[in-house]
Amino acid sequence: MEQTVFVIDDSPTMRQMVAFTLANAGFQVVEAGNGQEALAKLEASPQPALVVTDLNMPGMDGLSLIRELRKLPAMKFVPILILTTESSADKKAEGRSAGATGWIVKPFNPDQFMKVVQKVLPA
């Protein structure tokens, strides 16, 4: 069965690249440009197996989105990856305390990206 992955980033190009990589790996991808959009799309979409989100976005940012997602019963245990350009420990701690599973440091190539995805996605 195709698993659904939510990709949230305010940059459409970044979103498309991530979506493209995931689609190539056989995932169903739902894209959103910010937190609110993602939450809205969540209602109409199949249960995601993974959420990949940017941090810095207009409207609802990545961390707030993660906190909101973790409040939903269905999203309690779903892996959430952060896309970030900063690899500082602060940022990671902040993400973790919000409930993020892990992070992917930009720039990354598709292989690196998929490796992290496989790391958190139950096979």
Add this chain to the structure above:
Amino acid sequence: MSGELSQFNDAFFEEASEHMTNIEDGLLQLEQRPADLDLLNTIFRSAHSIKGVAGMLGFSAVAQFTHKMETLLDQLRTNKLVVTPPVADLLLKCTDCLKALIGAAKGGDHPDQTLVAGLEQQLADYAAGKVPSADPAVHASVATPPKGTAPVQSRPASSPAETVHYQFTIGWTPPGNIFQIGLDPMQVIKDLRNLGTVSHLKADASRLPDLAAMDPERCYLSWSLVLDTAKTQEVVESVFEFVKEDSILSILDTTPDQPMSVAPVPAPPAESEGAHVKPLGEILVESGAVTPEDLNRALSQQKKVGEILVEQHVVTPQQVAQALETQKQAEAAAQAKKADTTTIRVDTAKIDRLINLVGELVITQSMLTDLGKHFSLAKMPLLLERMAQLERNTREIQERVMGIRMLQIGTAFQRFPRLVRDLAQKSGKKIQLVTAGEETELDKSVIESIGDPLTHLIRNSADHGLEPPDERLAAGKPEQGTIKLNAFHEGGNICITVEDDGRGLNRDRILAKAIKQGLVQEGEKLPDDQIWQLIFKPGFSTAEKITDVSGRGVGMDVVKRNIEALGGTVGIKTIPGKGTLFTLKLPLTLAIIDGMTVRVGKELYIIPLVSIVESIQPRPDTIRTIIGQAELINVRGAYHPILRLHQAFHIEPEHTDLLDSILVIVETEGERVAVMVDELVGQQQVVIKSLEKNFRKVQGIAGATILGDGTVGFILDVRGLLDLTRRIEPVAA
């Protein structure tokens, strides 16, 4: 891999240009409101997005430069630094430079390297609190070499990989909330299994509380295991990357004491396993053994594969040259292909509505088919009803499809705040730009073509129109001049106005200049309107001295030509001492125009509605004939030449007597001509089909269209008609 991602280059360039506008716009506003955090955040976000995507696509120069801008911006938005005019200036300069870098990534010329480096240094200096320090610069250049895609692959790790066998004994107590951050501990163990052989795997359940006290969402288990692997401790640790900080983790190197079996592995190392392999050079730089400059020098000395092959007498230099030529051609071809694609971003809602409409169209069509199969006269009303529905569908689809090409004119306005700022700085005038109607939509191609004319007009207003501050004060005006840019719909047209509150056009000076240039005869009486239009003549400029900004006499004629090429008109209103108003009137779209269908004999022609002033039935006393010259019609005191369309196109008319016919007065560039036709058939929208593309250019005809009855009708070119009148005047007499 990067090859696959390169398909997103175009998307990136488009997105980047939007971000660039955001940044530039934001910076300009920032000068007024230096403490606006929202603004800073918006600018920062745009820079951040460019950096992220550029890095992924391998545009390292762009990524690196944006990174440095971002560093400074970050300091500004976290209030570590304050926006001062020099900082804003620097950032604006950087915006220009970044544009050039993006242009270079697109395949344009690369900007001057010393300029880039200089700006980068300045950015670093400011970011470091203006204390010139090598530290941030070095830090940044080490951090930014593209770890991403292309470079890593193009020079595979040159260090001979080694297999060393390690054994680690690992004890791991994951954080209690591991499930809540969405990670399955078994996932981590699975990951370890990927690295090598896991043995002695034990789960320790001793911390499990009583069932009553147990929170099913928490993890109480610990694991211990032994891992035999070829990977280093660092790689093993990276498995725990996401949980390391909150876990109790011990990784002990329990490799049995034995001579290390060092066996070279055939290159290239399999990239699919283990962590991302860094090139040797990068590792050396990171460890501090060499500087990035050393590395670059060394890399630049690497010989090209062609040279090496020639040295080894494998190939001849000619063969290499030939191969290089082939490569260059392929690149050029790819480049050319790339340049051709223009894309447009459309709101998905627009597309959805369109799809709905197409659905309705299909339904209507099938209803009509059904009706056609079992048609009887009794069903006539039903047929008419369905036809009306079809018409409705078609019209709506037409509007929506045109709507897809519609963009908000705001995109064309965005560059002007910067322009006005620079003009004000250069001329020492104080100018504010007020824009309105940015949300007015018009055709993408029109938007792209009006940028230059508008630039000229704004330059003109800033340079000629607005007075210097002291002159303004003396005239009792506020010191700061205002240029208003406005866009709005008017009928089927869009009007764009450029208005200044400057000194207005000087009638006498324009006239004097025109007489001097021989454009107007001495003593000739001209109405104001036609005098103003003189400034659009090629080579016409009344500025006393040529300035950096305008006054070379090029520009205004270009404005007029460009606008007319778009099927539009330029109007001028001016009041001495109060200001000047330029009005550009443009069709909403280039493909469809509102036309008046006229008949001459059996032929139908379409006259663009924009150029029609009025239509009259001439009275005998209004017609004047100048023997051997022309026929003229007197319309409220002004004489216009009469063009007999049937003579111009050699067709058989219904009426040859002017008194039986209708004269359509058309205007272009301030000149008017009365076109003689038999009948006004009606007003309708017509789709322009190019005549030039399918046949050849015909004087007096702008294009063709297909009329309601399926016949072809020609669209008259008013400018061309005017020229025709001059040519056939003797014949007409």
